[in-house]
Amino acid sequence: MTTLPNVVADALDRVAPRLRLLREQRGMSLSELSALTDVSKSTLSRLETGQRRPSLELLLPLSQVYRVPLDELVGAPPTGDPRIRLRPRLVNGRVVVPLTQHSGGQHAWKIVIPAQASVPDPKAHDGYEWLYVLSGRLRLVLGDRDLELGTGEVAEFDTGEPHWFGSTGSEPAEVLSLFGPHGERAHTRADVAQQ
Structure with a gap:
């Protein structure tokens, strides 16, 4: 001990x-x-x-x-409080709020992307990403596809494929991002009642 x-x-x-x-x-x-x-x-x-x-x-x-x-x-040790202390950071002009604090496995972020014209610059890296548009409109360039997602829409993809996302429209886009570093996929479960 x-x-x-x-x-x-x-x-x-x-x-x-x-x-x-x-x-x-x-x-x-x-x-x-x-x-x-x-x-x-x-x-x-x-x-x-x-x-x-x-x-x-x-x-x-x-x-x-x-x-x-x-x-x-x-670097004080954790006190057992399960609440995550949200500490937004500015990354490449975007506000990124980490929603997880563990060092391995999947990570979750809320990303606020300003409403501004951006030139897509697709990048590829290991992993798997899941995006949920909380508000605004999101442009997703994935390989040779150019997609636009609205509030409530979801995209998931292997980040080994060149990709880029940004805001489109006149207001910022708010996105929930789940990322697994080694191809880990997000699994969602819903209890759907028979009607």
Whole structure:
């Protein structure tokens, strides 16, 4: 059984690479971060290399600048709360909200695609995707097919086939996406009563 001091030490050891990754994702230099947090550049560097143990006094200003909760900053273990903390991100001009938090298997996202003219750029990769249009209209380019889906319509496809999707029309498209990395398909079950 892992003792509490070992759990704490392990968590603290994982803070350094997380801090570096957050700074790099935001395209900030140590000097810029130092100016925003009033923490010296050398202290920030030592935090990111694991040469200095993080303290609340150092982590709070970083949490504020990065706009992430402190427990995410330090990688606190889950508390048993089954609710998923929705943390939208902007990816290629789209708002992507992860709806699952586990690292393997199928993943679910809500994607909001702005109403703007986009030139399709189909890509292929391993996996299988299922799309459900929550609102708006979605253009799906799949291989040599060019399809338009409306609210309530569904598409599923092998992502090994070149594909691209975007909004069409004058309003954003909101899409629910389920993706399985190794060809895993979504299975739905419905209890249909005989009429």
